[in-house]
Amino acid sequence: MLRATQVEKSYGQLKVLKGVDLEVNEGEVVAIVGASGAGKSTLLHILGTLDTPDRGQLFIHDKNVFSQSPKNLAAFRNKSIGFVFQFHNLLPEFTALENVLIPGLIANNTNEQAIRKRAEELLSMLGLSSRIHHKPSELSGGEQQRTAVARALINSPAIILADEPSGNLDSKNALELHGLFFQLRKELKQTFIIVTHNEELSKMADRRIEIKDGIVNR
Numbered sequence: 001m002l003r004a005t006q007v008e009k010s011y012g013q014l015k016v017l018k019g020v021d022l023e024v025n026e027g028e029v030v031a032i033v034g035a036s037g038a039g040k041s042t043l044l045h046i047l048g049t050l051d052t053p054d055r056g057q058l059f060i061h062d063k064n065v066f067s068q069s070p071k072n073l074a075a076f077r078n079k080s081i082g083f084v085f086q087f088h089n090l091l092p093e094f095t096a097l098e099n100v101l102i103p104g105l106i107a108n109n110t111n112e113q114a115i116r117k118r119a120e121e122l123l124s125m126l127g128l129s130s131r132i133h134h135k136p137s138e139l140s141g142g143e144q145q146r147t148a149v150a151r152a153l154i155n156s157p158a159i160i161l162a163d164e165p166s167g168n169l170d171s172k173n174a175l176e177l178h179g180l181f182f183q184l185r186k187e188l189k190q191t192f193i194i195v196t197h198n199e200e201l202s203k204m205a206d207r208r209i210e211i212k213d214g215i216v217n218r
C-alpha cells in the first residue's frame, strides 16, 4: 500500500538518506529504528508528505503522491495520513474533543454532527469519555497522547505515522499506548509506521526496519 523507491535527502552538505527503498503492506505495523541522527524522522516526514525528497518517489495506494499539486497533496495528506508525534502538538486553547474535531472539520465541513459523533466515539474507545471537555494542560501525559491518537484517527486515514509516540511517557503509559496501536490495527485495519527507540515496541512490530548509513538495512 506504500512504496518508496530510491529516496534521497540532503541538508546542505549532509546526505541523510542515500537511496531508501521501502514497501509496507496494508495493516502492517512497521518499526523504524536506527541511531540518533540516522534519518528516521527525515524519512517519516517524507513518507507523510510533510517534506519532499531530493530524489526518488513515493506511492501510496499506487498514487504517485508528489506528482500532485500542493493543494491536492494537502487534501490527500489530511485524508489519508494520521500523525502522532512525541510531543503531541495538541492545541492548548482547545478541549480534547475540539482537538480531535478540528482536522475532521477541515477534511469535511459539511456534516459536523457526524464528525462530532465519531470524535466522541474515538475518545470513548481510547478511554477518555470523562475527559473530553478538558484542555491538554488538564490531562495527564498518557491522556494527551491518546487524544493525539484519536485526532490522528478522525479521518480514518489508511496510514498512521508515529514519531517516538511513547518517548515522553512512563513505561506503564507507553505499554498501554503500544497495546492500543495493535488493537487499532486489528479493529480498524490501519497501517502503522512507527519511529521508535523503544525496544519492546520494535520487537512487537510485524517488521523492524533499520536505517544505517543512509539506507534501509536489510
Ligand SMILES: Nc1ncnc2c1ncn2[C@@H]1O[C@H](COP(=O)(O)OP(=O)(O)OP(=O)(O)O)[C@@H](O)[C@H]1O
Residues within 6 Å of the ligand: 011, 014, 016, 034, 035, 036, 037, 038, 039, 040, 041, 042, 043
Ligand atoms: N531541517 C534540517 N536542517 C539541517 N539538518 C537537519 C534538518 N533536519 C534534520 N537534520 C539533520 O539530519 C540528520 C538526520 O536527522 P533525523 O531527525 O532524521 O534523525 P533521527 O534518526 O530521527 O534522529 P533521532 O533519533 O535523534 O531523533 C541529523 O544529523 C540532523 O541533524
